[in-house]
Amino acid sequence: MKKIGFIGLGVMGRSMAQNLRNAGYPLFVYNRTKEKAEPLLKAGAEWCSTPAETAAKSDIVITMVGYPHDVEEVYFGENGLLGAAKEGTILIDMTTSTPTLAKKIDEAAKAKQVKALDAPVSGGDIGAQKGNLTIMVGGDESVFEEVKPVFSVLGENIVLQGGPGSGQHTKMCNQIAIASNMIGVTESVVYAKKAGLDPEKVLKSISAGAAGSWSMSNLVPRMLAGDYSPGFFIKHFIKDMKIALDEAEKMGLNLPGLALSKKLYEELAAKGEENSGTQALIKYWSK
Amino acid sequence: MKKIGFIGLGVMGRSMAQNLRNAGYPLFVYNRTKEKAEPLLKAGAEWCSTPAETAAKSDIVITMVGYPHDVEEVYFGENGLLGAAKEGTILIDMTTSTPTLAKKIDEAAKAKQVKALDAPVSGGDIGAQKGNLTIMVGGDESVFEEVKPVFSVLGENIVLQGGPGSGQHTKMCNQIAIASNMIGVTESVVYAKKAGLDPEKVLKSISAGAAGSWSMSNLVPRMLAGDYSPGFFIKHFIKDMKIALDEAEKMGLNLPGLALSKKLYEELAAKGEENSGTQALIKYWSK
Numbered sequence: 001m002k003k004i005g006f007i008g009l010g011v012m013g014r015s016m017a018q019n020l021r022n023a024g025y026p027l028f029v030y031n032r033t034k035e036k037a038e039p040l041l042k043a044g045a046e047w048c049s050t051p052a053e054t055a056a057k058s059d060i061v062i063t064m065v066g067y068p069h070d071v072e073e074v075y076f077g078e079n080g081l082l083g084a085a086k087e088g089t090i091l092i093d094m095t096t097s098t099p100t101l102a103k104k105i106d107e108a109a110k111a112k113q114v115k116a117l118d119a120p121v122s123g124g125d126i127g128a129q130k131g132n133l134t135i136m137v138g139g140d141e142s143v144f145e146e147v148k149p150v151f152s153v154l155g156e157n158i159v160l161q162g163g164p165g166s167g168q169h170t171k172m173c174n175q176i177a178i179a180s181n182m183i184g185v186t187e188s189v190v191y192a193k194k195a196g197l198d199p200e201k202v203l204k205s206i207s208a209g210a211a212g213s214w215s216m217s218n219l220v221p222r223m224l225a226g227d228y229s230p231g232f233f234i235k236h237f238i239k240d241m242k243i244a245l246d247e248a249e250k251m252g253l254n255l256p257g258l259a260l261s262k263k264l265y266e267e268l269a270a271k272g273e274e275n276s277g278t279q280a281l282i283k284y285w286s287k
Numbered sequence: 288m289k290k291i292g293f294i295g296l297g298v299m300g301r302s303m304a305q306n307l308r309n310a311g312y313p314l315f316v317y318n319r320t321k322e323k324a325e326p327l328l329k330a331g332a333e334w335c336s337t338p339a340e341t342a343a344k345s346d347i348v349i350t351m352v353g354y355p356h357d358v359e360e361v362y363f364g365e366n367g368l369l370g371a372a373k374e375g376t377i378l379i380d381m382t383t384s385t386p387t388l389a390k391k392i393d394e395a396a397k398a399k400q401v402k403a404l405d406a407p408v409s410g411g412d413i414g415a416q417k418g419n420l421t422i423m424v425g426g427d428e429s430v431f432e433e434v435k436p437v438f439s440v441l442g443e444n445i446v447l448q449g450g451p452g453s454g455q456h457t458k459m460c461n462q463i464a465i466a467s468n469m470i471g472v473t474e475s476v477v478y479a480k481k482a483g484l485d486p487e488k489v490l491k492s493i494s495a496g497a498a499g500s501w502s503m504s505n506l507v508p509r510m511l512a513g514d515y516s517p518g519f520f521i522k523h524f525i526k527d528m529k530i531a532l533d534e535a536e537k538m539g540l541n542l543p544g545l546a547l548s549k550k551l552y553e554e555l556a557a558k559g560e561e562n563s564g565t566q567a568l569i570k571y572w573s574k
Contacts, residue, residue: 174496174497177493178471180471181468184471187542188461195386195456202448202460205421209461211468
């Protein structure tokens with residue numbers, strides 16, 4: 001079996017790595033904080049002290065880190081992946097990062113006969129645990145086919161969207177749709193409360209029709225219960241919206257709904273809500 | 288069986304009236320343009336030459352007209368319903384109209400021992416034809432129970448939301464959620480196209496997850512096919528958004544997403560798109 005390197009053992013990464021280990025893959029792991037690797041090391045994974053060491057020992061390296069600057073560091077930094085990956089190694093960035101950086105990694109990789117894919121996911125920590133993530137892939141088809149068995153361990157809805165950067169662009173489409181819809185469902189709840197309606201009863205009337213959405217069915221009940229624990233962190237959502245707005249600007253595209261959503265969430269984050277879940281948007285109206 | 292008056296035989300009203308006739312109710316109809324009543328008259332409905340005459344002949348009168356000023360005219364105008372309804376008559380406005388007007392009708396009705404409900408619907412022309420509309424009701428519970436058999440002919444998801452005006456408020460919650468989501472799904476498609484992605488492939492990745500919604504599944508395919516025919520007219524959507532914004536303002540509530548959506552749709556309407564379906568929002572980016 002292919003030897004897999006895994007870098008980034010946060011909430012998502014640790015479950016994904018565990019699923020790969022459970023599927024029998026020899027696993028080489030690196031993380032900034034070593035303690036997070038302990039359960040995997042106990043399960044037989046081997047510790048690597050740098051991204052470079054991980055690349056040297058693996059056929060495929062998956063990265064699942066935090067922000068684009070972390071991706072940049074892991075791929076291009078001192079002891080980074082690109083300086084150490086052997087010819088033919090496949091580097092897969094599953095972090096939600098910028099399409100521009102994905103293309104830059106692909107170019108740098110190709111210059112060294114290394115292969116790269118961008119493959120961000122949706123489905124959250126639950127999807128990572130259950131191995132049913134949606135995986136949006138950008139890169140060459142032959143590389144995609146080569147790693148499909150690995151993706152199949154991690155996810156269910158796996159689509160090659162196009163060339164390098166296309167996976168990241170697709171994830172941006174996902175976040176863009178969510179961004180304005182979060183405003184819509186939240187304004188709907190706020191209006192319902194202010195009008196003296198019972199928001200749960202309102203949901204009975206509207207959630208199965210043309211106003212219905214995943215966010216309405218899954219996040220509004222949490223808003224109503226006052227449960228602001230993060231399924232998806234506001235700080236990460238802001239990161240994604242920034243990426244999407246930057247990319248849109250580069251393409252000369254005006255996205256007023258996305259800009260509004262970023263503005264509302266940034267105001268909330270500035271008030272200390274950055275570690276709340278995105279459903280805490282309702283607090284914008286209680287200020 | 289109760290005698291039912293039906294006022295307003297547009298795309299929605301004519302199907303609803305036909306379903307009531309098919310269910311065996313004696314039907315008395317009035318419409319500004321008499322020709323639209325012909326199929327119903329052939330099916331045994333009786334023509335009335337004014338709302339007042341309709342009220343005088345009926346136990347229950349349903350109104351399904353265009354704009355709040357039409358509702359105002361039908362209820363309070365010369366030869367209007369309220370001047371002619373007998374004690375105990377039930378007047379049901381199923382037009383999407385203002386909560387404020389619904390309360391005004393209820394008060395005027397009560398002063399004459401007449402009963403009133405506001406009961407706007409969602410589900411569109413297809414729901415009206417199939418008799419599976421969602422009906423959002425405001426008014427007294429005893430009146431609601433009295434007319435439930437009639438509602439059951441017209442719809443399936445029938446919820447008493449609260450006192451007078453609550454049905455209209457609930458419909459506003461529905462439109463508010465749709466308003467921002469339309470921006471979200473449209474910006475997502477526009478971004479996908481600009482980034483060189485295949486939007487249909489993007490839908491495969493994102494429509495079943497956290498970005499998913501009725502609008503994404505049902506209206507985006509029409510956008511992509513260039514089909515702008517109205518499931519729901521832009522001009523009617525603007526009417527609804529105006530009502531919601533007015534009511535929100537009365538309640539001291541700021542709804543920036545709704546305001547943005549109204550602005551975008553008004554710009555489109557000003558360019559001649561008022562009779563297109565709401566999915567024509569994508570044309571905002573092709574200007």
